[in-house]
Amino acid sequence: MxxxxxxxxxxxxxxxxxxxxxxxxxxxxxxxxREPDQKVFKSTSVVAPAATTPVVAPPPVASQPQPQTSAPKVERAETSGKKTVEIKSPMIGTFYRSSSPDNPPFVSVGDKISKGQTVCIIEAMKLFNEIEAEVSGTIVKVMAENATPVEYDQVLFVVEPE
Known part of the structure; x- marks a missing residue:
């Protein structure tokens, strides 16, 4: 570089x-x-131009028209009245639930996750940032639709901590 x-x-x-x-x-x-006293979101970025670097394949571009058989679905499960934790977007970008359209989502409702586990990818200016769980627990809700724009601090997942 x-x-x-x-x-x-x-x-x-x-x-x-x-x-x-x-x-x-x-x-x-x-x-x-930067800002070591602030809450740190762990992200791994891959720069696309490097030929020998493994690159996360981008899902289809959201601006291309794609057939849709039904209304967009956001996975939700009922909480059992226990305290929940939100995983929020650390940046503005495009939210992806899997590393490519052919792969299954990183996490789904009901999945057990552990701290540091990748839960999604957010693409910002051709950088693919793996978003990691900050807490161990069970995914209760998926609050963002795959391949849609997300805002800074937008809730992506609701987790019931262990």
Whole structure:
């Protein structure tokens, strides 16, 4: 990576709301962390141009018309009255439930998750950021539709902690 590309990437990260990003290619390891006293969202970014770097295949572009047989569905399950925790989007971008259209979702309602487990991907400016669970528990609700835009701090999942 050229110095100007690294500066552009750091500028993007500072504007995205991320507190920490790790990028690793064959030629470069980059770790950017800011505001250490703030809540940190763990994200792994993959830069697409590197030929030897494994790249998460992007799902179909949301702007292309796609046949839809029914109204969009958001998975929901009833809570049992227990306290829940929300997993929120650390940035603005496009929400994807799986790494490619052919793969199953990372998590679904009723799945047990553990802290640090990847629950979704958010794409922002061709960077695919794996969003990790901050708590162990059970997915109670999926609040965002696959391949749709999400806002900063938007609730993506509701989790019933263990």
């Amino acid at each position: 050229k110095t100007t590309e690294i500066r552009d990437l750091i500028d993007f990260i500072s504007k995205s709301g991320l507190n920490e990003v790790n990028i690793e290619t064959k030629e470069l390891k980059l770790h950017v962390k």
